[in-house]
Amino acid sequence: MRFRLTGEQRALRAGMRELLERRFDADALRAARDAPRLDRALWRELGEAGFFALRLPEADGGVGLGLPEAVLLFEEAGRALLPGPLVATHLAAGTVPGAATGETVVTAVDGALVEWLDEADVVRGATAGALPLRSVDPLTPLHRLRDAPPAPPDPLAVLLTAAEQLGTATRACELAAQHARTREQFGQPVGAFQAVKHLCADLLVRAETARAAVYAAAVTGDMADIAAARLLADEAAVRGARGCLQVHGGMGFTWECEVHLHLKRAWTRAQRGGGGTQSEERLAADLLV
Amino acid sequence: MNLAYTPEEEEFRARLRKWLGEALPTLPPPPDPTDWPGRRAYDLGWQRMLHDAGYADVHWDAPPGIRLVYLEETERAGAPYVGANFVGLLHAGPTIAAEGTEEQRARWLPPILRGEEVWCQGFSEPGAGSDLASLRTRAWRDGDHYVVSGSKIWTSHAEVADWCELLVRTDPDAPKHRGITWLALRMDAPGVTVRPLRTLAGSTEFAEVFLDEVRVPVAHRVGAENDGWRVTMVTLSFERGTAFAGEVVACRRVLRELAAEARANGRWDDPALRRGLGRLNAEFRALWRLIQWNVSEADAGGVPGVGGSVFKLRYSHARQDLYDTAADVLGPDALDLGRGWVLDRLSSLSYTIAAGTSQIQRNIVAERILGLPKGR
Numbered sequence: 001m002r003f004r005l006t007g008e009q010r011a012l013r014a015g016m017r018e019l020l021e022r023r024f025d026a027d028a029l030r031a032a033r034d035a036p037r038l039d040r041a042l043w044r045e046l047g048e049a050g051f052f053a054l055r056l057p058e059a060d061g062g063v064g065l066g067l068p069e070a071v072l073l074f075e076e077a078g079r080a081l082l083p084g085p086l087v088a089t090h091l092a093a094g095t096v097p098g099a100a101t102g103e104t105v106v107t108a109v110d111g112a113l114v115e116w117l118d119e120a121d122v123v124r125g126a127t128a129g130a131l132p133l134r135s136v137d138p139l140t141p142l143h144r145l146r147d148a149p150p151a152p153p154d155p156l157a158v159l160l161t162a163a164e165q166l167g168t169a170t171r172a173c174e175l176a177a178q179h180a181r182t183r184e185q186f187g188q189p190v191g192a193f194q195a196v197k198h199l200c201a202d203l204l205v206r207a208e209t210a211r212a213a214v215y216a217a218a219v220t221g222d223m224a225d226i227a228a229a230r231l232l233a234d235e236a237a238v239r240g241a242r243g244c245l246q247v248h249g250g251m252g253f254t255w256e257c258e259v260h261l262h263l264k265r266a267w268t269r270a271q272r273g274g275g276g277t278q279s280e281e282r283l284a285a286d287l288l289v
Numbered sequence: 290m291n292l293a294y295t296p297e298e299e300e301f302r303a304r305l306r307k308w309l310g311e312a313l314p315t316l317p318p319p320p321d322p323t324d325w326p327g328r329r330a331y332d333l334g335w336q337r338m339l340h341d342a343g344y345a346d347v348h349w350d351a352p353p354g355i356r357l358v359y360l361e362e363t364e365r366a367g368a369p370y371v372g373a374n375f376v377g378l379l380h381a382g383p384t385i386a387a388e389g390t391e392e393q394r395a396r397w398l399p400p401i402l403r404g405e406e407v408w409c410q411g412f413s414e415p416g417a418g419s420d421l422a423s424l425r426t427r428a429w430r431d432g433d434h435y436v437v438s439g440s441k442i443w444t445s446h447a448e449v450a451d452w453c454e455l456l457v458r459t460d461p462d463a464p465k466h467r468g469i470t471w472l473a474l475r476m477d478a479p480g481v482t483v484r485p486l487r488t489l490a491g492s493t494e495f496a497e498v499f500l501d502e503v504r505v506p507v508a509h510r511v512g513a514e515n516d517g518w519r520v521t522m523v524t525l526s527f528e529r530g531t532a533f534a535g536e537v538v539a540c541r542r543v544l545r546e547l548a549a550e551a552r553a554n555g556r557w558d559d560p561a562l563r564r565g566l567g568r569l570n571a572e573f574r575a576l577w578r579l580i581q582w583n584v585s586e587a588d589a590g591g592v593p594g595v596g597g598s599v600f601k602l603r604y605s606h607a608r609q610d611l612y613d614t615a616a617d618v619l620g621p622d623a624l625d626l627g628r629g630w631v632l633d634r635l636s637s638l639s640y641t642i643a644a645g646t647s648q649i650q651r652n653i654v655a656e657r658i659l660g661l662p663k664g665r
Contacts, residue, residue, distance in 0.1 A: 003582050177655075287570055
């Protein structure tokens with residue numbers, strides 16, 4: 001038992017972070033926020049870096065890595081608020097031509113919602129009657145389906161979404177701590193006040209608990225572990241972004257500050273795979289086995 | 290990231306499981322919780338059995354993976370808890386091992402491992418709880434002895450302990466962390482008075498200890514005079530890595546029992562309650578993974594680190610949620626002290642207070658991990 005990142009896994013994560021800091025920085029995030037378009041060049045660059053082909057065998061032109069590595073990359077994508085149907089395209093690699101290289105953008109019907117329907121090249125699932133929503137998340141265009149037949153969620157999609165949520169939880173904690181260290185009121189950093197300090201500590205505790213659950217689910221691939229990872233990651237992301245917003249005070253309520261983008265994305269992801277209720281029921285049933 | 294246990298760890302597990310299967314049926318019936326001499330004899334007897342089978346020092350010298358397997362297996366088999374041996378095995382012992390002289394190690398460690406002597410902890414005082422370093426129990430030097438006066442509180446197993454690891458103030462003029470000394474106190478020394486304290490659960494789980502000019506040989510000091518704070522901190526985080534591992538295994542068992550009870554009494558049909566149990570399942574699965582994560586990190590870095598504070602914060606609240614949910618499952622029976630889980634619910638209230646309140650743990654997490662400034 002050695003439950004920690006290997007050197008290769010750390011390097012993989014660092015490489016992804018470096019790519020995203022270079023290709024999707026704060027200016028790019030702001031631009032995407034006000035005009036949500038898919039950056040096709042970035043999408044292909046992700047393809048070249050192996051983001052979509054990560055788990056395909058090397059014989060099929062993939063990278064030949066596993067779920068733990070995929071989870072680390074999706075965590076970074078979530079941390080950077082990278083837009084686009086990343087999970088659907090990753091899961092389509094090897095099945096839909098061009099998905100693995102990032103040339104084909106694939107989205108999928110997820111319950112009653114479809115992300116990025118207008119921009120995607122390929123849509124998996126039936127979209128008849130889909131109507132656009134005024135999406136609460138400026139970085140995720142959404143269509144709504146009425147009378148969509150209930151379908152069991154793909155556990156891999158649930159896990160990769162949980163990894164993105166973990167990225168948001170981690171980033172929210174970092175942003176909150178950074179603000180608490182530098183913003184001064186009453187002659188001292190607000191992070192010196194216990195009321196603020198404890199809020200930040202809770203963000204870290206939620207993020208680290210979710211991290212243990214998400215990484216473990218990636219290693220075991222167990223259905224109940226995935227359900228647990230999802231519940232904890234949703235909680236860590238949504239409550240993390242809420243706490244981060246609170247720490248930022250009035251600034252947190254502005255369009256300019258990036259915190260609301262994390263919260264809105266966390267809400268959007270929390271709807272995927274039928275929401276958390278299914279996972280709760282799955283884990284309740286597991287207790288009777 | 291690898292969650293599979295190594296062949297050595299699995300071999301250890303198989304051997305331990307076999308031994309537990311043979312040893313546990315030979316144990317005497319557990320004593321009444323109010324029978325302190327009986328509890329002492331029972332806990333020491335169990336430690337002696339562990340010693341004779343070669344498992345006595347698993348908390349000290351074994352690699353963390355082995356320690357985790359040990360805690361998993363003993364819990365699964367329903368083996369006795371560490372009980373009266375807690376302070377000796379998990380705090381005073383490791384402190385003496387790390388900071389004591391050769392002579393001190395030879396005097397105090399073997400009786401702990403063989404299940405012959407019980408230790409208790411004299412740290413907290415009526416005026417020094419969260420702010421432990423402000424403790425005021427005084428010790429004056431008198432030749433080759435210290436003379437100690439003051440009082441300690443929340444001392445578990447004081448009634449039946451042979452020794453007490455005691456923090457005293459030897460230099461009242463130094464900054465508060467720098468005037469503290471670590472002493473081993475004999476509990477039968479003249480001037481030591483123990484007064485049991487009754488908890489809200491109605492039992493006497495700990496005591497107040499009054500010290501009136503008690504003489505302690507200078508040879509019983511571990512570490513240098515006025516260096517006691519550092520001596521204590523060397524091992525204070527020792528227990529946080531795996532101390533609760535067995536309890537998390539136990540909580541997961543309780544959760545399954547709660548689900549079975551809810552199915553039997555019909556409350557399972559309440560979706561809110563059922564999903565709440567599902568959430569707790571997620572919670573305790575994650576806590577088990579967090580232990581494995583912390584243990585692996587400690588193994589790689591050599592120190593338990595602050596991951597223990599993250600775990601302790603989350604676990605202590607999860608345990609309270611678990612027993613609050615048990616009350617929801619029990620309904621009116623949650624008011625019956627004769628029912629299982631009801632006393633556990635009461636004792637769970639101490640978890641967010643003992644060994645560093647949740648508020649202190651949050652300060653630690655925020656200041657040491659997130660780098661937020663000190664100041665209140």
